[in-house]
Amino acid sequence: MADYIVEMKHITKRFPGIIANDDVSIQIKKGEIYALLGENGAGKSTLMSMLFGMYEPDEGEIYIRGEKVKLESPNHATKLNIGMVHQHFKLVSNYTIAENIIMGMEPVKKAFGFIPVVDIKKANEEIKALSEKYGLAVNPTDLISELNVSTQQRVEILKMLYREAEILIFDEPTAVLTPQEIEFLLEIIKGLRDNGKTIILITHKLEEIKRIADRCAILNRGKLIDVLDVATTSTKTMANLMVGRAVSFETEKKPANFGEVVLDVNNLNVMNKQDFRIVKDVSFQIHAGEILAIAGVAGNGQVELADAIAGLMPVHSGTILLSGEDITNMPIRQRTLQGISYIPEDRQNYGLVMNFTLSENLALKDYFKEPYCHKGVLDHREFFENSERLIEKYDIRSGQGSETIVRSMSGGNQQKAIIAREIELDSHLMIFVQPTRGLDIGAIENIHSQMIAERDKGHAILLISLELDEIMDCADTIAVIYNGEIQKIAPADTLTANEVGEFMMGVKKQGKREEASV
């Protein structure tokens, strides 16, 4: 037994209304990368929060290096050389990198021989040396507020290493990173293992596990399903176990049946806050029963385009027609009533009121109408009934049902709530901006099938996504945007993923190909 550095035995943890962990036992060897795989809300983070001393288990025991321990606080866990990188970084934004790392363990020198002061010079040197040792190049005197997300994450890793952590827990570390940054992070994690550290990786991304993990524990709804050797297991098997049913990697789709034009965008131009033309002369149409997907690398104007159609950004020039009616300068609520559903990219800031209950959030788009509102007075019973119905229909999981504060829900269920609300509006046009970002495979599959079901009902759908796979799977028509301009617009079955990729990079131009063929 001594070769296990961490053992968690028969752990059970209950929260009001939910069993987060149900008799879970895991054993982790020294020097391995151990992945915890599970859907959003499967209890991975809760389990690790207990290992890090943030919660105490209701039942069960924890052994570290063969010794039974009762972890009372993160402080205590730190003393046992356990470190954790949280999903939300715990950094002080107006401090330097070095100040953040040393906080709580500052090197001290004596000013005038007796007054203890923080020795920031020594700290800077120590951090510099530490970051070089592990190949995490950072400049100790940079301010946190000036760093990008991936560097901030490196600071969090350094924080653990500075505290001489041997067991490193990463909570969904790649959720906030770009593909290149993910590559870099995975290399760092491998490097840490090669330095003898034990890594616990919480994730729902199968590719990452396949790439770096040694073993993988799969959780579903709080229960431990299986522990697998990653090398000998296929991603398909892992996915099925994680979701608890057979997952189809391919989206099933009936042939499209186009109706009338629903959305007609003509020569649309949008300026961003810096008065830079970010959407340039964009024109396209979406028919009833069509999914038009806009493909593009992040920051090429696709989000601004969607915002302009939804009314969040003013249109500089050009027109937007919805079912023949000019909505170019209509206020947002008017547009909603005309028939636009909008699933925003930033779900926490634009999609939900985080401190409201689920039932209130589910009525955000029609609370001012009958039956929710009689002559200006809200009817909370209607809110409740509506929300109970949607929770059931869309399988929105939360601690206290309709009364749950949305902030406490997992990201996947927050997104489910938004989608439920927007689909229920039964709008002619539904705009999905990155609907599956940060979600696990089961939730993604679910959202895709809902989107396609809406198409089949005869709604027009505008899908904006950075994931090429998602676009290839779902779209009937693909428009590729680069630098604010539509490079190419064509039926999905006439394009390959490679071609779309080239248009996205701006490498290939519609005009050029025609010239070449002449």
Place this chain on the structure above:
Amino acid sequence: MDIIIIDGLSFALPLFIMAIGGIYCEKSGVTMLAIEGLQGVGAFIGALMAVLFAGNFAGNSPVPFYIAMIFATIGGSVFALLHALLCLKFKANQVISGVVVNIMAMALTAYLTKLLNRLIFGAASDKFVLAVSARITIPGLSKIPLMGAVFTNLYPFEIVIIIVAFLAWFVMYRTRFGMHLRACGDNPHAVDAAGRDVNKIRLAAIMICGALSGLGGICFAYSISANFSASIYVGYGYLAIAALIFGNWRILPTLGACLLFGFARSGGYRLVQVLQMPSSYQDLVMILPYVLTLLLLVFFSKQNGAPRALGEIYDKGAR
């Protein structure tokens, strides 16, 4: 000209030390609107002790003043515990808590002043009469043209304030405690993760604020009014808050703001004298610092360096 500088300084420095108290509290992430009340309570306790002990010393002895200063800081910090209790323990809204502390301080000290006057001194009075603090002039330095005024006719408390202010700066920017305190105002979760108790740090910050406010209050009582009465609550505490906001929650720029207020005030008085206006105009001049506040707000409200977590109730579990 000299008189403007001398009076301006003696007004600006107590304001400055109260503002530093406010900076401590707000930098730790707790909104501090209670400076007005804290300085009043500080002045009350200080003045009470001064009158109690005055009999033991010669009439012109400076000792009662120093006793008053010590007790003013203690009184201010103990009364600040009320704010700490409401904000940290009961997680009340910090703005409301500040207002409550102010109102309570005003009512309580006015009542106690009358009560104690009757009980202890057998006199029906609503004030504790204090001496005006003696002034000192530093030889040599005061002879420098123009700048010499800075070292002329100083109240001794001005020197104390300068020393305390320097210490406050040192603690905030050079020590571990100061580092943790400032971090609490930006991201308390980071402090918690570093193994420090956020509430303990904030408690300390609130008490320091009370102490420094009390110190400022007793200085006002000893200079401007020469007594303690309810007239100490004329809004200097709020002016200190305005000063720290213009100073962007940084100590040195806040000193600048306080000096500006001080000189605006003394300059206004001088104007009334020079123009030989009726004394009723003095009251009009009293609004000068506040008009200045309004004007500065127009220019400075944009570059706002407020601590990020200011006013947020710290809840470990919140995401």
